[in-house]
Amino acid sequence: MSAKTDTSTPKDAPIEHETAETLLSLVRRLEHELLTTLDADSPQQAVDSLLTSVECLDELDTALAELDPQVTGPLVQRLRLGLDRLACDLYRRGGWQHLDESQRQALLARHAAGLTQVDGIGPASAQVLFLHGISDPERLCQWEPDALDDIEGLNAAVLARLKRELEASRKSGAE
Template sequence: MEDDARIIALLQAIRELHQEIEHAEGADAETRRHVLSMARVRLATLEVPDSLPETVREGVNRAHRHLAELALALYREGGCDDLDEAARQSYLDEHAEPLTAIAGIGPTLARRLFLHGLVSHEQLETVEEATLARVPGLNAGHRARILRALGPGETDLASPNP
């Protein structure tokens, strides 16, 4: 019963975040950036206990990924063009920050991955080395560290091929 109440509360919170984002569509870039930032913070503070079913945790992860995709789309469509360089970097760092939870990924590397469209841990878990190779500024050593951090049995991509 306690888990049922938590699931209902999580669903309600995510539904409210979705509605807030929908209401901001068509608003000016500053408003949209603010709404996305606030939604990211609120989503990050939601408590998702391990006792909840995997499908619920996956749903919350999808909400995180969708929010990051919206932030990237806003950036790509010029929604940060009115900002100075430091503010643009801050926006990118904020939305790319979850990627820094992966060993070997710092803020700069997270920003590069984010700008390339790799916005979530789940995407990186399934990414092919060839896709990582197309990320500007990501060398073979970076790729090897990322792939090792994401799963056992990955080969060292920094080594030359025989």
């Protein structure tokens, strides 16, 4: 009987110096872009910097995924959540006005996509919710069910389903 050779890399194997340097560089670049976004003099400048921040996060996500997606995935998801919230807030403050229609649509599709994690919310409904200040499932849960009636553009079936789910989550949270 021959011994099976394990060629996989152990999870606790040290990261190569070059890989560590690349990751550190990407993290520093992302940090710089995020700070630039937060320190911008106007919402328009913040949106321009946000676009670069998203590109940096995409690069970091790709590099981290090569290491261990189970560990790095949740970190990147939280960063994306923060960028989605920032994008939504900037939209609400008029920061997207200087973008052309294709840029606005691309930004909207990208940052509203997290809402499609909610059962029954497709891309179109996610975009409607996003434009009304709901950037992610956590923010959706903060809304009162009846407040959703004020959102134009949701079809009746989606509206009814979301209201039921919000009411059910409120009841289970109160118990």
